[in-house]
Amino acid sequence: MTEHVVSSRSRGFLFLDSHPAGCARLVQDMWQAVPEPAPDGRTDEAPVALVIGSSAGYGLAATIAGLARAGIRGIGVSFERAPGRRTATAGWYRTATTAELAAKAGRDFVFLNGDAFSDEMKDQVADLLEQRFDGRLDHLVYSVAAPRRTDPDTGVTYASVLKPIGETYRTKTLVFDSEGSPEVTTVETGPAEGDDIEQTVAVMGGTDWARWIDHLAGRDLLAQGFATVALTYIGSPLTAAIYRQGTIGAAKAHLEQTARDLNDRLAKEVGGRALTSVNGAAVTQSSTAIPGIALYVGLLRGVLDDAMVPPIAQLTQLWDQLTGTAPLDVDDEGRVRLDTWELTPAVQEAVAERWQTATTDTISTLAALDWFTTRVQQLYGFAVPGIDYTAPVETDVPWPHHAT
Incomplete structure (x- = not known):
């Protein structure tokens, strides 16, 4: 047994440990938030799905909504750190609970831990599809956010950057000091240089998504009517210079062009289609790293309150569309x-007005700060109602086992 009290030590928005019980409760709550499916999906004919990036953010929501709403069978792929000197990553614990809930619901779903960019992982998934899931795949959801990618053909490692294109970008941003007090400051980010754009596109564009389709099609695993979707974000004009018009935006444009190319190809080959799904703003581990996004999301919540649509509700809508419900x-x-x-003119005008007047003195009246800080802590399993954080908890949680 490796039970001990896990404390919420952090450096800014990055926490050093994750709380297993908090992560488990959050996954359970997400599952409970999914409406019951109209048809019973617990049959051998349930759709077979692959979710790449299944342990966090919108990829986790896609996995849970797919299991609970669409009754999917299949495979989830993520890259998480096992427990050791420190706790496991939050995604490790979230995956363990997702697997438990899937098993209780009678879903045959396998979770693999490794580098989704590698051909070894693609081979492992293809082998599983052949051996366990009738050699067919109905849906592929691609939701990968990573700082680096190694090209399997060349061995070259690319690194993505968060930079504007053309000129230096200055923006307001939200930070919290060592005492947890909010500060609205200005940050400056220099423009992309050299091959920054190409590097970012190589990591976060559509290259790996297309490679997955190539790999699975080459093994004759795509079912008739196969549909694939990559999750993406457009966002507000307030953050466009660093996001949609910056290096990340170049990668997103490449992703969308990849979708169009794949859509043409899949229509001819298997009567299938490829799409991108533009999701709304949310507090995620990747979004909190982008300058200005924390401030924007806090203000957005201040405007919308409970009308802000959570990822699990959005991905439930997506599965309903993918499955024809x-x-x-x-x-x-x-x-x-x-x-x-998120992007209606009325909402964006209200957020922009608050953005203009946001200062350290006024931010507490303009943004939903308690909501935002709670959501950041919950990314790591902290600040979850009903969890006793003074009690020891088992941290050596195994990765979900699957019978061969």
């Missing part, structure tokens, strides 16, 4: 739009 709703560029609640 609801009509597929795409924009003029072929993107599923789950962010319309």
Whole structure:
């Protein structure tokens, strides 16, 4: 037994440990938030799905919503650190609980831990699909956020950067001092240089998504009518210079072009389709690293309060569209739009007005700071109602086992 009290020590928005019981409760709450499916999906004919990036953020929401709402079978892939000198990563504990809930619901779902960018992982997934899931795949959800990617063909490692394109970017941002008091400061980010754009596109664009499709199609594993979707974000004009018009935006544009190319190909090969799903703003481990995003999300919550749509509700809508429970709703560029609640003119005008007047003195009246800080802590399993953080907890939780 390796029970001990886990404390919430952090450096800014990055926590040093994760709390297993808190992570478990959050996954349970997400599962409970998914409406019961109309048909019973617990049959051998349940759709087979692959979720790449299944342990955090929108990928976790896609996994839970797919299991609870669409009754999927299949595989989730993520890259998490096992428990050792420190606790495991939060995604490790979230995966363990997701696997328990899937088993209780009768879903045959396997979780693999490793580098999704590698051909070894692609081979492992393809082998499992052949041996366990009738050699067919109905859906692939791609939700990978990583700082680096190694090209399996060349061995070259690319690193993504968060930079504007063309000129230096100055923006307000939200930080918290050592006492936890909020501060609105200004940060400056220099423009992309050299091959920054190409490097970022190589990591966060559509190259690996297309490689997954190539790999699985090469093994003849794509079912007739196969559908794949990559999760993405557009966001507000307030953050566009660093996000949609910056290096990350270049990668997102590449992802969307990849979707169009894949869509043409899949339509011909298997009567299938490829889409991007534009999701709304949320507090995630990746979003908190982007300058200005913390301030924007806090202000957005201040405007919308409970009308802000959580990831699990958005991904429930997506699965309904993918499985035909609801009509597929795409924009003029072929993107599923789950962010319309965020980008209405009235909401954006209200957020922009608060942004202009936000200072350290006024921020507590303009942004939902308690909500935001709670959500950041919950990324690591802390600040979860009903959890006794003074009690020892088992941290040596095993990765979900699957019978061969």
